[in-house]
Amino acid sequence: MKNYHQIVERTRWWRDARFGMFIHFGAYAVPARGEWVKSDERLTTAQYERYVEEFNPKDFDARKWAKIAKAAGVKYAVLTAKHHDGFCMFDSKLTTYTISHYFHGRDIVREFLDAFRAEGIKVGLYYSLIDWHHPDYPNVGNHPQRGDSAYSKHHFNWNNYLKYMHGQVEELMKNYGKIDILWFDYSFDNYSGEKWGAKELVKMIRKYQPDIILNNRLEVNQGTDTTGRVLGYGDFETPEQGIPDKGLTDRYGNPIPWETCMTMNNNWGYDAFDHNWKSPALIIQSLVNCVSKNGNLLLNVGPDAEGNIPEKSVEILSTIGKWMDKNSASIYGCGAASLAKPDWGRYTQKGDTLFAHWMNLNLGPINVQGLTQKVKSVYLLSTGAEMPSVTSWWGNSERNNFFINVNTPVYQTFERPDLFDTVFKIELDKTSNREAAH
Structure with a gap:
């Protein structure tokens, strides 16, 4: 039970916070068809390159983002440091496939961390275990070249990819001050746990960031299932786009920290054609739903290619913030009650x-x-x-x-x-x- 009590202590501030902001920002904002565009449209790296070259977020202002987040009432925020396309939003020394190389030397991750910390918001980074750009990452799962027999004949050096992936995580843990959350994405099939070198990876992470909170996606995510789970390498579970019917527990009946991540429309990355916006009422009620089951809500925004959070997202966040200004005492530091859920x-x-x-x-x-x-x-x-x-x-x-x-x-x-x-x-x-x- 030692590991369980460590998790309870590490996640205490996070469980009190209850409300966070997810930010999916990257070169995929240029085609404006969501963050999976490279995979969905089976684009080669050469075909995708024009979006990377066109990516010029000239309006990006992390301080403006942070003020929007604070006004909405969020207590922590998680930014995509690298998504599945492999393009890095930080100044990695292990590749030139970075925002700094293309955007006047600027480091989006560093600017995000500085601005959100200045507003008193805890900070986290998302890092994709998957990499559709790296030459040693094989065409498995949802790789854009899946099923491409010619591409499959390439020599893939998995150990070389792991060295690269571990090295980038080490850069993020060493070079950017205190990081409160590390949000991995994602495991699938046999690409789980020790396939990623998870034990050594977590050991290295905790060497630099002993208090950091890790999500559960170094292993295959169990979604919203509530039965007999065990937290392995992570500190919290991550149901996506749905809320469990009841609070999550381990095989011993202990409550497990969990967080539903949810989009405002139907895409994580910017999609200019997706106008299926969730109402402020639905989002507020979803937040309450999570808290009533001892869970958190991580609400996503997908900035456009110029670096602006969409106007509709800002409008929704502002409405949520007005409700939080008056009612946040029923969210922060709260959890489940002993009474059964009422009809009203x-x-x-x-x-x-x-x-x-x-x-x-x-x-x-x-x-x-x-x-x-x-x-x-x-x-x-x-x-x-x-x-x-x-x-x-x-x-x-x-x-x-x-x-x-x-x-x-x-x-x-x-x-x-x-x-x-x-x-x-x-x-x-x-x-x-x-x-x-x-």
Whole structure:
């Protein structure tokens, strides 16, 4: 259990943060068809090169990005240092296939880290284990030249690729100050664990960054399955584009730190043709959903080729930020409550403070059903105003009913102040039991 307790301690700040920003930024923003364009369209390195040469993010301003992130209420951010196309957004000495070589010597990773740290935001880097550009990475899995028999005849020196990959990770760990999160992507089939030299890689990482948090993708990701998992090389699980039905646990029933990563539209990298934007309401409710199951949300933005976060993304983040300004106490430092999920929304809890998130239309008041502790007070979190509540059998023959509404009479139906999520702050008296009072 030693490893489990180490994970719990290492991830403490991260589990309190609950809300992060993912940033997918690279040369794939030029064709503007998502970060998998090289693979999806079976482009050779020579064909892809024109996008790399055209990539000139002249508007890139990491300080502007950081201010947008802070205003949205995120507590940590993760930037793609290298995606599957192999193009490095940092000044690697192991290749010239870098942003610095093409963009006046600038180092996007360094500028990102400096700007976000200055805003008090914890920083992380994404690094792809896969590399469609390196000559010693074979045409397996989703490689653009998969199925190309002529390409398959090339001599691939796997040990040489591992040396390169480990060397780049070492550069990131040594040369950029304290890194809070390292987000690997991804393992598949037999390309997992020791195929990547994972044991030595993690040992090296922790030599330079002893407190860093690692995700689980040095091994094949288990998605949103909740059964009998064991964290191997990583500190947290990474379900993608979906939220588990319940909190994740290991084979012993211990809660496992986890984080759902989610796009704002349907692409991670910039896609000029993808207008399938998720609403602020859905994103806020997804964040609450994660926290109610002891999880985090990592929400993605995909800047365009000039280095601008899309206007629609900024608009959505601004709306989320306005909700967080008033309701973040129900997110930061919170986790699951002992009460069952109600029909009208969800619960989060921190200590003896229960937060009732009223998300769904409801006839009359909401019922915090099953509450056994005495309630000291009920407030609308966004304003601090005291809210009407009654303990009654009304509408329900079960005991331990506790009805709350935004106006009186409590049993009537009123419009919620926040249609995204109206949050009640319920202060509980841990010294009292409501069952004994009946």
